[in-house]
Amino acid sequence: MRLNRRPSITRRLTLLFVSASSAVLLALGVVIAASVEKHFEEQDMDALMGKMALAQHTLEQLKSQDDLKRITQLLDNSLVGHQGLEVIVFEPNHEVIFATPNANFPIDLVAASAARNPYRSITWAQGEQNYRGIAAELPTGLLTRTGARSKVIVAVATDIAHHQAFMRSFLQTLWFFVAGAAALTGFLGWAAARRGLAPLRAMREQTQGVTAQQLSYRLPVESAPVELAELAQSLNEMLARLEEAFHRLSDFSSDIAHELRTPVSNLMTQTQVALSRARSADQYCSILESNAEEFEHMARMISDMLLLAKAENSLVVPTRQTVNLAAEVLALFEYYDAVAEEKGLHLALEGDGEVSADRLMLRRALGNLLSNAVRHSAANTTVRVRLSASPNMVSICMENTGDAIPQEYWERVFDRFFRVDPSRQRSSEGTGLGLAITKSIVNAHGGTISVASTGAVTTFTIRLPRVP
Template sequence: MKTSSIASRLSIMFALCSMLTLSAYGLLLRSSLDDSLTKQMHNELIFRANLIEPWIGSRTSPDAWQRLVKKLADLTEAEGGRVKYWVFDSDSTVLLGDNSLTEMGQVPLTEGFSLISSNSAMSSDHYLYTTFTSFDDENKELRFSVSIDSTAYVGTLNEFTRTLVLISIFGISLVALLGFGISTMGMRPVKKLSLQAKTFEPGNYDKRLDTTQLPTELQTLAMSFNGVLDRQKVAWQQLESFNADVAHELRTPLTNLIGQTQLSLSHQHDIAELEDLLGSNLEELERMTSIVNDMLFMSHAQAGEIATQITTVSLHQEAQKTLDYIETLLEENNLTVEIEGDAIACIDHRLFHRALANLLGNGVQHARHNSTIKVTIQQDKNLASVAVSNQGEMIENQHLERLFERFYRVDSSRSGSHIHHGLGLSIVKAVALMHKGNVFVQSENGSNTFGFTLALDQENSDKNVS
């Protein structure tokens, strides 16, 4: 389904608002005019009633009645039948005037202002005003009524209504057109942003939207978009670096395998030499397999996979078990390990051993000989932290934030890459993420500290702590 533009929707909303406003204003004006016309007819009827009523009260003879009949007939004729007069007795018998009211069954019974419907004697609805009077000699009660044709007044009201409707339609249409024009002008900065975005070329990670000439409302949007581009740039740089690192790490064992295989095929070898060749090739293949498995493990962690084989353990006891795996490595480097603190947590103890072993291996690799590696376990609210500190060379600040990236090494020459392929700390971060935690690193006062955090209760915790 095709969606309408913002300018179109704004113009429609402007038109609806103007329609509601003009309708309310028009109804108010029409009601005001209707009241004004009604009051005008009322005043005109009262004026005529007050003018004729003394004549009726002073007529006591038949001749006087005849003169009154002729007078009222002349008045009615002079006004083209627009005004009519009646006199009734107490039995509603018409003493003066035609019988149109009695024929319609609308003889006024009460004093006041009322509306009577049209009939053959009247061209349209009439407004009627009735008063009471009496003859002086007989003290007989009579009713006197005067009516006025409302055709002119109703015509004025109808004409005003038609004019008001036409003006309203014109006004609503004008507001809609102006609203569309204003909305289109207001959306020009958005179109400029769109045109800027279209000029972005693949591979150009430094280009950003120009926010200097934008309205305040759009500056926030453009700055957010630029922030996305900044994060995208970092992600692409990391991806490119990762691809280069993967290629480098896999190229060395592949080159070794190809070279050794080509060399063995160019000469005849005895069984012992072939066994040595196969053993060397197996080592390279195992190294490649280790890299691939570690990369798959980290990809699962970054995709949101969490630890599933959860058990409640003592982190101090599990750390002590981990030392048993690297005891030989510690003895070779004349290093000792101290474990301080404890916390009870629900974790996957296999992944915990792997992460801690990697941190200890990193500490052994960079610790001074005959020094002590310290493992500190602490508990803070719903998190447990495990830190491994060693005495060694200080790490520069520009390296600290990237130490847990895949294949990142402080030593750019990649010395020792045949033994360590640069995924140990990245695996630590993956384990922390799978336990809804994170990693941290510090380098100060001659001590380097690497660590990770774990959620104490994996089943009830639902947020990562950064």
């Protein structure tokens, strides 16, 4: 998928600003329109109720049929100056008693409203005219044959065409304003989003300069906005991990090239010498035996490097079982007994303990430490292994007397191919990966390993959890 087809944050923020502002303006317009409409209705109702009260007062003054013409004249005079206001008075049998010249009332609607909802606002349209009115059944001063006061239906209405014209103009103006405000808000939102996302674009430009040769570059966290500071910190931590991994890979590649160069060079030299002239069968056998030793050394080195590569990528998964550490150490003592006897070394074990671990992997780690201790111990000394257990941890201390390790190398002795003495040549006894493999095995079991050297006494300490 092409990146330019994906919606940008700027576009999303702009659309969000436009949508939010339009929704707010529309809601505000609806509220204002409803308020104006209600205001007009209240104004009309005030005028209608006033005329209805006047009509009621006038009708109550009727004493005889002769007063009807006078009261009709009073009603007609009361409407002078009220343009658009219409009045009609009719009896329950729909016989009209009084009506303004332009009165245009739906008699049935008015009569029904007077009976069911007196004084309630009703609206209707007659032709091109729109009216709002009220109707009620009012008593007069005339008496019926039974002695009760007679009643008539009075309806008062006003023309609301001017109100509707105003509302149409208002709504039209509102829509134009909302459209203009949405466009303006979109532009301002786009400008604000562009300005607000400027640090993000700057961060992108800065990260584009990061290459395999410039992994040490870090983003400035202090100058980044609060919202991007955590992102910048995370990117810096990622760059630090990449730099560390890249350096480790470069060192690993250099170490491999350096360590394999010697056996390959030896093999090439011996082979070229053997081919330089004809030799006896015994001589060829001797050369092939020497080459076989070099091949075995290279095979062990490649196997060890493969194990380290798996361990660094968490591909080494121990198969756990209960392991008696004292029994494993004694088995290793038997294996190295002949070598120790040649140097006059004494192998001693103190304590006991059990852990849940992979037996073969743990034996290899302990074997690497014991082989290292035997190789670097002075003659006629003791290689001592101390086991101690606590409720949660088991400690394995392997102590030997001999070559000391300077304190500045205590952390580096577990690096691949590291040698305390840089001038020391590759030994046929090991690949230079033993301590690195030991540390990987201990880490895979959730433990730790450390070294300390005091005087001529060097102690390697492994701490393993009793329960994984």
